[in-house]
Amino acid sequence: MAIKEHKITMLGTGLIGMFYTMALHNQRGRDRVHMIYSRNEEKAKQFAKDWDIPRWTTNMSEAIYDSETDVVVIGIPNYLHKEAVLTAAKAGKAILCTKPLARNAAEAKEMLDIVEKAGVFAGYLEDLIYPPKTLKSLESVRSGAIGKVNWCRSRETHSGPHSDWFWDNEKAGGGAIIDLGCHCIEISRNFIGKNIRPVEVMCWADTLVHPIDAEDHGVGLVRYENRSVGQFEVSWGFQGGMDLRDEVSGSEGTIWLNHFMRTGFEMFTTGAKGGYVSEKSGSDVGWLFPVGDEAHEMGYINMFQDMFNAIDENREPIETFYDGYIVNAIMDACYNSVKSKKWEPVNLAVWRGETQTKEKNDVDKLIDGQYFLIKEERMPDGQIKLILKDKNSGKITQKYITEE
Numbered sequence: 001m002a003i004k005e006h007k008i009t010m011l012g013t014g015l016i017g018m019f020y021t022m023a024l025h026n027q028r029g030r031d032r033v034h035m036i037y038s039r040n041e042e043k044a045k046q047f048a049k050d051w052d053i054p055r056w057t058t059n060m061s062e063a064i065y066d067s068e069t070d071v072v073v074i075g076i077p078n079y080l081h082k083e084a085v086l087t088a089a090k091a092g093k094a095i096l097c098t099k100p101l102a103r104n105a106a107e108a109k110e111m112l113d114i115v116e117k118a119g120v121f122a123g124y125l126e127d128l129i130y131p132p133k134t135l136k137s138l139e140s141v142r143s144g145a146i147g148k149v150n151w152c153r154s155r156e157t158h159s160g161p162h163s164d165w166f167w168d169n170e171k172a173g174g175g176a177i178i179d180l181g182c183h184c185i186e187i188s189r190n191f192i193g194k195n196i197r198p199v200e201v202m203c204w205a206d207t208l209v210h211p212i213d214a215e216d217h218g219v220g221l222v223r224y225e226n227r228s229v230g231q232f233e234v235s236w237g238f239q240g241g242m243d244l245r246d247e248v249s250g251s252e253g254t255i256w257l258n259h260f261m262r263t264g265f266e267m268f269t270t271g272a273k274g275g276y277v278s279e280k281s282g283s284d285v286g287w288l289f290p291v292g293d294e295a296h297e298m299g300y301i302n303m304f305q306d307m308f309n310a311i312d313e314n315r316e317p318i319e320t321f322y323d324g325y326i327v328n329a330i331m332d333a334c335y336n337s338v339k340s341k342k343w344e345p346v347n348l349a350v351w352r353g354e355t356q357t358k359e360k361n362d363v364d365k366l367i368d369g370q371y372f373l374i375k376e377e378r379m380p381d382g383q384i385k386l387i388l389k390d391k392n393s394g395k396i397t398q399k400y401i402t403e404e
């Protein structure tokens with residue numbers, strides 16, 4: 001592969017603009033932000049100075065059309081993603097857009113159509129597929145180490161976002177589900193298999209803590225065509241830091257991932273000297289859970305490596321605008337289910353995965369030609385106990401085996 005150096009237009013100087021720039025300029029990185037856009041002149045100038053960025057502007061179009069940059073990274077609020085994509089596609093630039101892709105599936109579909117029509121590279125910046133632990137777990141799942149994934153549970157909770165626009169239903173497209181659920185849904189999709197069609201959704205959401213219209217809590221079940229289930233749990237009312245955990249339960253094994261708290265790094269301080277611990281840590285006194293290399297552990301480093309390698313290799317990245325669209329469609333079904341209190345279908349105007357996936361349970365282990373093995377367990381006395389189901393009558397019995 002011929003490695004190229006890319007010059008980037010970064011849109012946004014907020015939290016994610018800063019993390020993205022930190023990740024890109026990490027370890028003397030060759031792909032660098034060359035033009036920074038912020039609507040606020042002081043912020044733009046300061047950001048350019050802090051990160052050694054040659055150019056800044058308060059004009060989004062000027063930033064996108066910069067003649068020296070070939071990639072546009074979108075790190076501005078959700079309601080501005082579509083406009084940024086439209087302009088960047090017209091400018092013929094490669095586009096990398098943060099999560100959620102859009103506020104709803106209709107908007108996401110428009111964005112997908114825009115980039116495909118323009119024929120430009122488009123990557124969906126879902127960083128939580130890329131933490132080193134997650135990439136390795138996905139490899140294990142794909143190699144069959146934990147059998148068929150039946151259930152994936154993904155949780156992201158913290159005390160609520162850091163800027164006004166997140167709390168505005170219209171600007172964000174929803175509350176905790178659109179903000180955090182998008183991560184959890186795509187994590188489960190990756191573990192269950194992105195080729196497997198999400199079929200229907202049951203979701204509860206409520207506004208329990210904050211005086212807002214959008215939901216600040218949500219729990220959802222996404223059922224897939226192979227009968228696997230993705231479960232997400234999100235909250236903007238969780239105290240104690242940022243809780244980011246995934247559990248993958250397969251027919252032959254289990255994976256537990258803890259990304260942000262209790263990662264093996266725990267520290268106590270009386271508060272003699274406070275300061276930043278990690279994103280939304282909630283406290284800088286007492287027992288703390290700092291995160292070693294936040295940009296890496298959140299997946300930003302591997303994510304940009306995949307995105308820029310994909311551009312150079314003329315291939316799709318792991319996460320595409322199409323994936324972002326599927327996630328938005330699942331979240332639309334969640335909001336429908338919250339209202340109806342029923343299972344709601346995931347309506348997909350475009351589906352590029354398997355059609356009519358067969359149930360892939362490999363649980364039917366036949367013994368002696370007569371019994372299905374339900375369970376095998378070694379008991380405290382050392383004997384092995386089998387729970388069996390008669391193939392013909394369906395009767396359930398148990399049997400002991402004594403090892404010689």
Ligand SMILES: NC(=O)c1ccc[n+]([C@@H]2O[C@H](COP(=O)([O-])OP(=O)(O)OC[C@H]3O[C@@H](n4cnc5c(N)ncnc54)[C@H](O)[C@@H]3O)[C@@H](O)[C@H]2O)c1
Pocket residue numbers: 012013014015016017038039040075076077078080098099100125126127162163164165179
């Ligand atoms: N892990 C992740 O992938 C992750 C984490 C945080 C945020 N995000 C996403 O990144 C995007 C930005 O979030 P953030 O946390 O950086 O928000 P933020 O509020 O910290 O920063 C937003 C940036 O956009 C600018 N902005 C706000 N309103 C604007 C307007 N009307 N016109 C032009 N610029 C405007 C702000 O000045 C700021 O530079 C959102 O889509 C969010 O969902 C992703």
